[in-house]
Amino acid sequence: MHVNKKALTERILALLLPTMAMTSPVWALDTINQQQLNQLADTLDVKYRLLSNMPEQCPGSTAEFCYHAQIEITSPFTANVDGWKILYSQVYPATESKSEQLTLRHFNGDLNHIAPSSSFTGFEAGKSQVIEFWVASSLLNEGELMPNYILTAQGLEPKVIKSTQSYIEPDTRLEIKPYAAVSGKNSVMQSHPDDHYAKYTSAALFDKYAVPNYELDSVTHAIVPTPDSMEVFSQDSPLGLRQGIKLQLSGLEYGDVAAALQRLDALGVKQTHNGVAVHITVNGKRESHAGAYQLSTRQGKIQIHAQDNAGAYYGLQSVASLLSLDTMQVPAVSVVDKPRYDYRGLHLDVARNFRSKEFVLRLLSKMSAYKLNKLHFHLADDEGWRIEIPGLPELTTLSSHRCIDLDDKHCLQPQLGSAINADRDGYYSIEDYQEILNFAKQHHIEIIPSLDMPGHSRAAVKAMEKRFYTLTQQGKHDAARQYLVSDPLDATEYRSIQHYNDNTLNVCMESTYAFVDKVISEVAAQHKKAGSPLNIYHIGADETAGAWVESPACKQFIADKSNDVHEVEELTGYFIERVATMIAAKGIEVAGWNDGLSETRQDKMPRKVASYVWATLPQNAHKVVSAHARKGWDIILSTPDVTYLDFPYELDPKESGYKWGARRTNSKTIFEFMPDNLPANAEIKKDTIGRNYIADDRTQVDENGKFTHQPLPEGFRVTGIQGHLWSEVVRKDHLAEYMLFPRLLALAEKAWHRAQWEVPYNYAGEKYDHTTGFFTAQMRQHRDQQWQDFIHAVGYKELEKFDRLGVFYRIPNVVSKVIDNKLHASTIIPGLPIQYRINLGEWQEYVEPVRLSPGGDIELRALSPDRRRPGRIELADLTGNARF
The missing domain is CATH 3.20.20.80 (Glycosidases)
Known part of the structure; x- marks a missing residue:
């Protein structure tokens, strides 16, 4: 009787594979089938590894910038299969590549494919197949490394390789890419012999973001964006809006400002019968800039005189910006405002x-x-x-x-x-x-x-x-x-x-x-x-x-x-x-x-x-x-x-x-x-x-x-x-x-x-x-003061409103510097809670500089003002060389 050995082998493997998933099956070097493709997609470990942003040569390119990288593919078991292809996205195509057993080709757009070469002998358990390449660009962060490498073969259903899938980290809700190996901050930071950004250490940024003796009282009357002019009446009592507001309109319809009122409502300022009076008037004359308005929050009422309906709307948004969520008050101010650009x-x-x-x-x-x-x-x-x-x-x-x-x-x-x-x-x-x-x-x-x-x-x-x-x-x-x-x-x-x-x-x-x-x-x-x-x-x-x-x-x-x-x-x-x-x-x-x-x-x-x-x-x-x-x-x-x-x-x-x-x-x-x-x-x-x-x-x-x-x-x-x-x-x-x-x-x-x-x-x-x-130096000083006014308003007022309204904003990295054997920490946005932990211990509140002790790793993170969400964890470089 004639025996089809190939068919018999495939039949036996089909019966055995479900029970051999993580053992070490040996497959004949043959065209991959669906079951084998599925198992490889579930188990292959893929790493995209940056080797250098300043390689000695840039093969295939005359570009000023070039990086050298490799893709490393490892199977936990031996798989002697051919006929497969991995499709993956890479922003810039490789100018040249080399590998003992793999080929790399650009297909279209950012789509590339890796395939076995004629010398491919299969995947050996625990041994990596590597393809290295050069790209006429620089690789400075993980952002360019796209997820979801797809394992495919002619006539089979393609599958995403699980190790190349990104996921959302539960506490920070940031995207994590387990396949991305952009490590070693020195190599990441410097992409050119004349690259000055290598000087941007954590300590240098700490000095840059330092805020000496800022008076927080100015945050109370801040409006974002800054109005054209404002007069503050500190002797007047602020307006309390816990009881809400009562609207009176002249020259406009309720629908013209309804969306601004909905934002105030979401911030806790509702329309009530006994609320603070809000008089809004639109003159309808083309006497000023479109969107211009005047705002007064004095004498127990809010008055807005607007050039047009948009100006009335912006006046209410300025009330929302003045609002402090802690006190539900707005300060007594007089504002004359108009937009810079149409x-x-x-x-x-x-x-x-x-x-x-x-x-x-x-x-x-x-x-x-x-x-x-x-x-x-x-x-x-x-x-x-x-x-x-x-x-x-x-x-x-x-x-x-x-x-x-x-x-x-x-x-x-x-x-x-x-x-x-x-x-x-x-x-x-x-x-x-x-x-x-x-x-x-x-x-x-x-x-x-x-x-x-x-x-x-x-x-x-x-x-x-x-x-x-x-x-x-x-x-x-x-x-x-x-x-x-x-x-x-x-x-x-x-x-x-x-x-x-x-x-x-x-x-x-x-x-x-x-x-x-x-x-x-x-x-x-x-x-x-x-x-x-x-x-x-x-x-x-x-x-x-x-x-x-x-x-x-x-x-x-x-x-x-x-x-x-x-x-x-x-x-x-x-x-x-x-x-x-x-x-x-x-x-x-x-x-x-x-x-x-x-x-x-x-x-x-x-x-x-x-x-x-x-x-x-x-x-x-x-x-x-x-x-x-x-x-x-x-x-x-x-x-x-x-x-x-x-x-x-x-x-x-x-x-x-x-x-x-x-x-x-x-x-x-x-x-x-x-x-x-x-x-x-x-x-x-x-x-x-x-x-x-x-x-x-x-x-x-x-x-x-x-x-x-x-x-x-x-x-x-x-x-x-x-x-x-x-x-x-x-x-x-x-x-x-x-x-x-x-x-x-x-x-x-x-x-x-x-x-x-x-x-x-x-x-x-x-x-x-x-x-x-x-x-001039005077201009620079004025700019720096206005920057502090702006960023303190963001940190102490606007981010709280983002928290209330569910905005997923970026919580900044913590920058730090060692001074007199103490670790000082801050963020570009002031007012955020900062935490630290030593040797993966419990998180502690940063309230003053932390005295250093031998052998301790210190990690830092900032929190949102409502303390419900942490930012990215940073390891403090106690030598002062950490880069961000």
């Missing part, structure tokens, strides 16, 4: 990782509490499409979620560490978006939608390809081509800034413009239905890759001289000009990122354009602002090194965040920013590795006498400023709050209040660096 915004990316509707509503409420008035809503990008568009269901049925389908036939590829059936996907239905628009209007916030085009458009490209193929199979060829945005015959090989090779709309096809018009028209219709007209639309227009070179459609388009396009390089500008004209024809102001707008011809653009400038300060952001200001465009400051709130708070390998524009962005970083004089910031700010830089704002010409730079036009001021939360590394709603708060308050401070200590802009032009003295 545009005070926040950019929220929900495309990369989705944010729930509930999160968006909570965020709108918090934004309005601090007088922000624009939500730049980033609804589509390469990794997801998040808004329902009638007539184009594929945008949400396919492109609102990710899975393991690498062909993008039923979903998008699993980018950014998204697991199978990821909880980071979804979309807003028409009803959801209507609710968001209505809620925003109640909070005096304008929604500015953004669906990035023509680059950053992979979600749209794949959805419309799905539509094309489906309708083509049904014989509906005209309908199939109606909204197609990619050329099926395009053979161009390109890689976008996020390493995609298929993420750009084809700008040479009429169907692409039909798609854009359809989308914008439907979004505008949703705004109109909600009673919130679409006044401004952000088209994106940034980081367009080198697409279209081998597109037959584009070759034909360029050959047609009537299109006024002569080179492939002109196509991005043509697209933006045409779409901008389309948007303007609908009565909507067009907005876009500065790099794409820079490729347009001014005579081909609408008169009214908003340029969002995202060049960094050391990269001459002031020159971009000036060039676009001279075109008559509105300028929204989006300088990443100040306004990107997806960057790390501090120099800590456990902190999350990208770092390409700034290594650390805390509240003080933002507070010190001088937005009306960008070049003057060179006196106090550094580049990405802590070096001084020069900002030359003087008139400059080339060898032919042509202007290459001119200062701002006389009297020009930017329209506004906005913070940004990009979501590549933000996987949970509460962690998005962590990245936003409390530093969003500092952004609101810059948007609302013009500080007297800021260096005035010189319209004749000036050159600035760390040696020029335009930012």
Whole structure:
């Protein structure tokens, strides 16, 4: 009788494996089956280990920065299986790799795969398979190390490797990544021989954050953001609001301030028949700045005289800011206030990782509490499409979620560490978006939608390809081509800034413009239905890759001289000009990122354009602002090194965040920013590795006498400023709050209040660096005092309100310094409880410096004001070299 030995072996193994899970089975080196794949996914131990941020060589790259790392894969048992592949996300592809038995390949976007090489001999129990590689970047914290490595094989159901799953730590509620091995703070901190951030020790930060003899009485009358002017009447008794308030309105409706009253109610100030009288009057005359108000809390009543309904709303929010939760009192003050900028915004990316509707509503409420008035809503990008568009269901049925389908036939590829059936996907239905628009209007916030085009458009490209193929199979060829945005015959090989090779709309096809018009028209219709007209639309227009070179459609388009396009390089500008004209024809102001707008011809653009400038300060952001200001465009400051709130708070390998524009962005970083004089910031700010830089704002010409730079036009001021939360590394709603708060308050401070200590802009032009003295010692002293006023108000008043309202803000790291054999500790935010423990003992209250004893490890942590939540634990370096 003929015996099929292979089949018999597999049958025997199938019977034995359930009882041999953690013993040491020996499998034939054969194609992996489902049971083997499942067991390996459950038991493989994977570590991503940083070896050096300054390796001696950077193979395969000429980049200034490079890091050397390895992925180590260990099985607890012997597994002689082949045919598997591990998919994982890595922000930057490896420039070179080496391994005895494994291969590493870049697939698309941030998706890479590890597979057995021809010399692979299987997993040996307890012995690691290692692949090492070099990446043209630096790895400074765990934020870039995405979770959820996926073990897959042809024809089998893929599984997430359990050891690569992150989890939420119960007490801190922070994300823990057991697979991340970014250890050794020296190697993490220094990424370049000239990296100055290595000097930022815990002791140095302790000195920087020291607060000598601050008078806490000033916190009582603090308002965040700081009002234009305030008079304090210390001789008057404060108003007690425990009995509530009684509202009297003139010139406005209750609904105009209802949301502000709801916040006061949540803080314990309710509307009652015997409460303190609150008189609110709106004069309705255009005599002052939109949003301006006057507030008085004297003589037993509260009076608000407002320029408009928004001003009345902001006046009530200032009452909430004055309120002390301990006493339920507001001090006697008189306030005259108006906003610095008309545009005070926040950019929220929900495309990369989705944010729930509930999160968006909570965020709108918090934004309005601090007088922000624009939500730049980033609804589509390469990794997801998040808004329902009638007539184009594929945008949400396919492109609102990710899975393991690498062909993008039923979903998008699993980018950014998204697991199978990821909880980071979804979309807003028409009803959801209507609710968001209505809620925003109640909070005096304008929604500015953004669906990035023509680059950053992979979600749209794949959805419309799905539509094309489906309708083509049904014989509906005209309908199939109606909204197609990619050329099926395009053979161009390109890689976008996020390493995609298929993420750009084809700008040479009429169907692409039909798609854009359809989308914008439907979004505008949703705004109109909600009673919130679409006044401004952000088209994106940034980081367009080198697409279209081998597109037959584009070759034909360029050959047609009537299109006024002569080179492939002109196509991005043509697209933006045409779409901008389309948007303007609908009565909507067009907005876009500065790099794409820079490729347009001014005579081909609408008169009214908003340029969002995202060049960094050391990269001459002031020159971009000036060039676009001279075109008559509105300028929204989006300088990443100040306004990107997806960057790390501090120099800590456990902190999350990208770092390409700034290594650390805390509240003080933002507070010190001088937005009306960008070049003057060179006196106090550094580049990405802590070096001084020069900002030359003087008139400059080339060898032919042509202007290459001119200062701002006389009297020009930017329209506004906005913070940004990009979501590549933000996987949970509460962690998005962590990245936003409390530093969003500092952004609101810059948007609302013009500080007297800021260096005035010189319209004749000036050159600035760390040696020029335009930012005088007196200005510096004034700034430092106002910083203490602001951060004490945050620490002693606003964080308590965050606790009451359930905001998951960041509790700062504890910094420390050894002085006279005693450990001194503090935080950047004053007033927080601090605890310490010695040798993993019981936590004790830090009330005075701790005397050191030999052989004792001391750990430190801060607590929220309500003491319900601890921050991250830090081990005190008693030698004074700890880095954060």
